[in-house]
Amino acid sequence: MGHHDEHLSAHVEKIQPPTEFFKNRPEGVEPYITSFEQYQEMYTESIEQPNKFYSKLARENLHWHRDFEIAKFPEHGFYNSWFVGGQLNASYNCVDRHAFKNPDKPAIIYEGDEPNSGYKVTYGELLAQVSQLAQVLLELGVKKGDTVAVYLPMIPEAIITIMAINRIGAIHSVVFAGFSATALRDRINDAYSQVVITSDQSKRGGRTIETKRIVDQSIKECPQVKNVIVFKRTGDESVPFNSKVDLWWHENLPKYRNYVPPVPVNSEDPLYLLYTSGSTGKPKGLVHSTAGYLLNAIVTAKYVFDLHPEDTIFTAADIGWVLGHTYVCYAPLAIGATTVLYEGTPVYPTPTRFWDIIDDYKCTQFYVAPTALRLLKRAGDHLIKPYDLSTLRALGTVGEPIAPDVWEWYYETIARKRASILDTFWQTETSAPVLCPIAGVTPLKPGSCSLPFFGVKCAILDPQTGEELKENDVEGVLAFASAWPSLTRTVWKDYKRYLETYFHPFPGYFFTGDGAARDKDGFFWILGRVDDVVNVSGHRLSTAEIEAAILENPNVSENAAVGFPNELTGQAVATFVALKAGISGAEAEKIKKDIILTVRKEIGPFAAPKEIFIVDDLPKTRSGKIMRRILRKILVHEEDQLGDVSTLSNPNSVGDIVNIVKAHR
Ligand code: ATP
Numbered sequence: 001m002g003h004h005d006e007h008l009s010a011h012v013e014k015i016q017p018p019t020e021f022f023k024n025r026p027e028g029v030e031p032y033i034t035s036f037e038q039y040q041e042m043y044t045e046s047i048e049q050p051n052k053f054y055s056k057l058a059r060e061n062l063h064w065h066r067d068f069e070i071a072k073f074p075e076h077g078f079y080n081s082w083f084v085g086g087q088l089n090a091s092y093n094c095v096d097r098h099a100f101k102n103p104d105k106p107a108i109i110y111e112g113d114e115p116n117s118g119y120k121v122t123y124g125e126l127l128a129q130v131s132q133l134a135q136v137l138l139e140l141g142v143k144k145g146d147t148v149a150v151y152l153p154m155i156p157e158a159i160i161t162i163m164a165i166n167r168i169g170a171i172h173s174v175v176f177a178g179f180s181a182t183a184l185r186d187r188i189n190d191a192y193s194q195v196v197i198t199s200d201q202s203k204r205g206g207r208t209i210e211t212k213r214i215v216d217q218s219i220k221e222c223p224q225v226k227n228v229i230v231f232k233r234t235g236d237e238s239v240p241f242n243s244k245v246d247l248w249w250h251e252n253l254p255k256y257r258n259y260v261p262p263v264p265v266n267s268e269d270p271l272y273l274l275y276t277s278g279s280t281g282k283p284k285g286l287v288h289s290t291a292g293y294l295l296n297a298i299v300t301a302k303y304v305f306d307l308h309p310e311d312t313i314f315t316a317a318d319i320g321w322v323l324g325h326t327y328v329c330y331a332p333l334a335i336g337a338t339t340v341l342y343e344g345t346p347v348y349p350t351p352t353r354f355w356d357i358i359d360d361y362k363c364t365q366f367y368v369a370p371t372a373l374r375l376l377k378r379a380g381d382h383l384i385k386p387y388d389l390s391t392l393r394a395l396g397t398v399g400e401p402i403a404p405d406v407w408e409w410y411y412e413t414i415a416r417k418r419a420s421i422l423d424t425f426w427q428t429e430t431s432a433p434v435l436c437p438i439a440g441v442t443p444l445k446p447g448s449c450s451l452p453f454f455g456v457k458c459a460i461l462d463p464q465t466g467e468e469l470k471e472n473d474v475e476g477v478l479a480f481a482s483a484w485p486s487l488t489r490t491v492w493k494d495y496k497r498y499l500e501t502y503f504h505p506f507p508g509y510f511f512t513g514d515g516a517a518r519d520k521d522g523f524f525w526i527l528g529r530v531d532d533v534v535n536v537s538g539h540r541l542s543t544a545e546i547e548a549a550i551l552e553n554p555n556v557s558e559n560a561a562v563g564f565p566n567e568l569t570g571q572a573v574a575t576f577v578a579l580k581a582g583i584s585g586a587e588a589e590k591i592k593k594d595i596i597l598t599v600r601k602e603i604g605p606f607a608a609p610k611e612i613f614i615v616d617d618l619p620k621t622r623s624g625k626i627m628r629r630i631l632r633k634i635l636v637h638e639e640d641q642l643g644d645v646s647t648l649s650n651p652n653s654v655g656d657i658v659n660i661v662k663a664h665r
């Protein structure tokens, strides 16, 4: 351990970001950062003089009802409070200030599940609806500091709801509307929400989802829930309505006038809580502060994505994930830009929906997870060629490692080498990018999330000793050596779990749970979850690197590498491979041999998979992340100990894989 083995990253050279980035932009939309040196100077100041750096940013970017006394307190160490003494309101910052200046400007472009079924919501309209819903909540007795559960599809009402809740100083707890009644029940109860906001049904990929029925099912076991506000999305008459508990959105909002003053809250008052994806176990309800969160949402969107008020950003993520919170909702609105809210899937009715949206609305930023990119790459480039896509300046990815192959495809086929590709590493815990390039400025390496964002001090630790490896060309565990404004403050009502999960594993550091390398140029590479690391004869192998090597095979559409016990080598590598449609039999056998050769060549003979399973589909979280934990259990025949797989996006894949593994042995 210590020195980074000669893996994929070692021979990746930096490429300069596209110069088109500076030319291809609307009149008057000047980049915020124009050189790599400027990034470096700002970064140094953010670390060495955080009070000076953040005081200026916070006063420039946020409207304060009462100015703060100090930006970071205490100035050193970890358990900081930010902008202490200050008071502000998030909805005022995201809605009112833009509505006053520019009431007719579109805040939201809603693109419905069916093509051509969307509409726009202006800042003026948004303020009116947010105010009305805020008054409904007040009438129901929701107070500052109460939590409100949100279980809504990707419709403008999701944003209206989030803003209405924070307008009265309450705390939103958004639960992804693809989750089961059980998953929803657990989150409503953990947050002790007394009001739930939902819709009658949802539409996604041409399917109808019984959203309200799922809520009804879950609140049977939520004794504290008093009211459910229901928005009519489809108007289906058969949806149950219980007038003791339920209120129609469309009947109650019009009772109230179009303006209610926002409730100023303290900087450190919680803005929301949000549960992690649950890739590694029981989800954690992470709490984010109002001022620190909002500020970092704004500054990452500005500096990393070059997002201006004139821009239209399309983040293809559900509002139920942190990516949706920050990049569909808060950052675009706080900046006064236009956000695209897309209800559907990447492939319904055709795998060109994203490209249609980008061209139709002249999107300037696009942000998506690698799982969607792998899917769209597989659909074939001939579908993309007819599109213009020339308004795009910045293209982001987040959520999983992006294999260099997919990165290059994104850069050539979608960015057309005009826009910057931004591989951004972040977590629900960090609530905004922490390792990421600056658009147009940071040199790029396909597969690397490059360098730390302002205020973030990243450390690579030796996983055995916890010692910080300060040189370049090292690999180990990724940790943060300092706090910045948007780092999560606690686990909801469980500060002990917060300390145990993040601070106890490596004293003096915040533990991310991810393995990472820092290469000879100081660039960071995420190697996969620490829990997923495979140890073959003392070589610690990164699942991300093995998977990236296998993905170079043009017949492979997705794959997951995991370790399993081996008498000789401690662990050996097994890989689960999904092939492109229509490949089987002898052809599949040949691909297995090719895969072994590729891994031997790219990584080393010890990394060559001992077992290769051809599968139709890999088990994934609802946010699209591959669940390697489940594959590991299946390999050691512990399929009775998988835990709750009902929250997976494709629970059926599990049984199929169990059968494939059994048949193989
Ligand atoms: P849980 O913590 O419950 O297991 P989760 O970690 O999947 O769930 P999120 O907070 O949504 O929940 O995901 C953050 C994780 O996603 C990171 O810790 C990392 O493993 C992965 N990730 C995010 N961005 C990147 C990236 N650019 N490259 C590689 N991995 C990434």
Ligand code: MG
Binding pocket: 276, 427, 513
């Ligand atoms: Mg996590």
